[in-house]
Amino acid sequence: DIVAALDTPGSLQGRSVLVTAGPTREPIDAVRFIANRSSGRMGFAVAGAAAAAGATVTLIAGPSEQPTPPGVQRIDVETATEMHAATLERAGDVELFIAAAAVADYRVAQPADHKVRKSDAPPTLSLVRNPDIVGDVAALPTAPFTVGFAAETHDVIDHARAKLTAKGLDMIAANRVGEGLGFEVSDNALDVLWAGGHQRLGPMAKDRLAAALIELIGAHCHAER
Amino acid sequence: DIVAALDTPGSLQGRSVLVTAGPTREPIDAVRFIANRSSGRMGFAVAGAAAAAGATVTLIAGPSEQPTPPGVQRIDVETATEMHAATLERAGDVELFIAAAAVADYRVAQPADHKVRKSDAPPTLSLVRNPDIVGDVAALPTAPFTVGFAAETHDVIDHARAKLTAKGLDMIAANRVGEGLGFEVSDNALDVLWAGGHQRLGPMAKDRLAAALIELIGAHCHAER
Incomplete structure (x- = not known):
């Protein structure tokens, strides 16, 4: 509904949204594991921004020190396998899926x-x-509007565009890691790509960036569905 | 000085103490690493208890969310190699070394x-x-009184006694991991072993356990030096 989209371009009022966030941990033995430098901050901020925009939000979170954003239902997982199961169990029932976890x-x-x-x-x-x-969700017969993330150290746009196409995503948010951006820092920038376009957001604080991303997703999600 | 030791058995007044704490992270690439489930809580509590007992405390800490205890000088490191360098640089100049890190x-x-x-x-x-x-510190020509830790899932006493002897430590504090004790939990128990004896401490909160351990170390450290 184009008219509604223009009236409230950023709103996700009444939409059901599933978000993944944080790193995953892959056990080596009872005490050792493989992890990554994701703090979960960006994904938690995205879940909070979606809830603030009126959505019903479920957050599937890997191990993270981040507090659960207000109004968000949080499900804790540890491994990629657990995150996959928890996500696929719910993804067919939501309108929007945002894969912000660093799996x-x-x-x-x-x-x-x-x-x-x-x-x-x-x-x-x-x-x-x-x-x-994210690829398995996008391939569901009843796939939601699916937004992926790509953390890249170089050739950010090319790699993200290739991932958008290869996985059949509706949108991808690419961030450059390293050089004081990305993991374990507060500020971030995103190149958001979709089949017909590209918009750069930031650099700005992750909370503001998350709100801007949710607004952009909301506009496209409304327009395409 | 036996008399002084009996008067103030737990005191480390005026002693110089070096403590390691937390996990280490071993990089796989720019974003991935191998880690372990140590929260750093026990080692930070030991550093805080030593400072509270009057010692001058330097804490060499792997990545941890724990706050620096009052009066403790903290040096942050990431990898075991960095922790080894930071420790060996200082261990020859202190009277007591407590290796609480999960390296x-x-x-x-x-x-x-x-x-x-x-x-x-x-x-x-x-x-x-x-x-x-801890082995390299114990082998220094001017080695401090050296206390190791052993996290074991089974045969705790036997493994700890073997480690005490093999590494030439003055004392070892063994904790059982798994079964709700050890990493990522608040309560813990320690079997403390030295050449001539064995004392069990806990289970109790890590802060109280750290204070009891410092008291025991203080008594032996005074008696033997």
Whole structure:
């Protein structure tokens, strides 16, 4: 409904939104794991901004120190496999999915359930590919409007455009990591791409950036559905 | 001085103390790393208890959300290699060293300095042994009174006694991990071993346990030096 979209371009009033956020942890043994530098701040801010825009928001969160934003239902998970299951269980029932989590691409092939002692620890860790959460959601017969994220250190736009197409996403928000932007910092910038366009947001504080992103998503989500 | 030790068995008044705490992170690439479930809580509590007992305390801390205890000088590090360098630089000048950090036994042989993309990520990670911080301190010609920690899931006393002897430590505090004790929980128990004895402390809150441990260390440190 183009008229409604123009009237309230950023609103997600009454929409059901699913957001993933944070890193995942992939166990090596009972005490060791593989993780990444995501603080969860951006994804939590996106969930909060969606709730502030009137949406009913479920947040599936990897391990993060971030407080749950007001009005958001939070589900805690640890591994990519757990995040995949929790997401796919709900993604068919929502109108919008925003995959802001920094999901581990790989997990350890055979994690030990005890603490591996130094004397018998293996000199190599065999890794296996984790499921592709955002790709699997976009491929659902009843897929929601699906927004991915891409954290890139170089060739940001090209890599993000390729990921948008390859995974069949509706939109992708690319951020450059390194150089004081991205993980573990407060300020960030996003290049938001969709089939017909591109808009740059920021650099600005993650809370403001999240609100701007939600406004942009809201406008496209309204226009296309 | 036995008389002074009996008068103030727990005091570290005027002593110089070096404490390590927290996990270490071993980089895989620009965004991924290997870590462990240590919160740093026990080591930070030990540093705080030593300062409260009158010691001059330097805390070498891996990545942790814990606040710096009052009166403690904190030095932040990330990897085991960095922690080893920061510790060995100072350990010859202190009277007491308490190695409470959960140091990674292994690091990645060849970490990448960019973010490794999914398409070219290796299916195996080659690991190499990290330096043995507490062992290297205990082997110094001017070694301080050296207290190690051992986190074990089974055969706690036997493993700790073996580590005490093998590394030439003055004392070792062994904690059982798993079963609701150890990493990422508030309560803990310690079996403290030295050449001539063994004392069990706890289970109790980590702050109280840290104070009890400092009192025990203080008594032995006074008696032996």
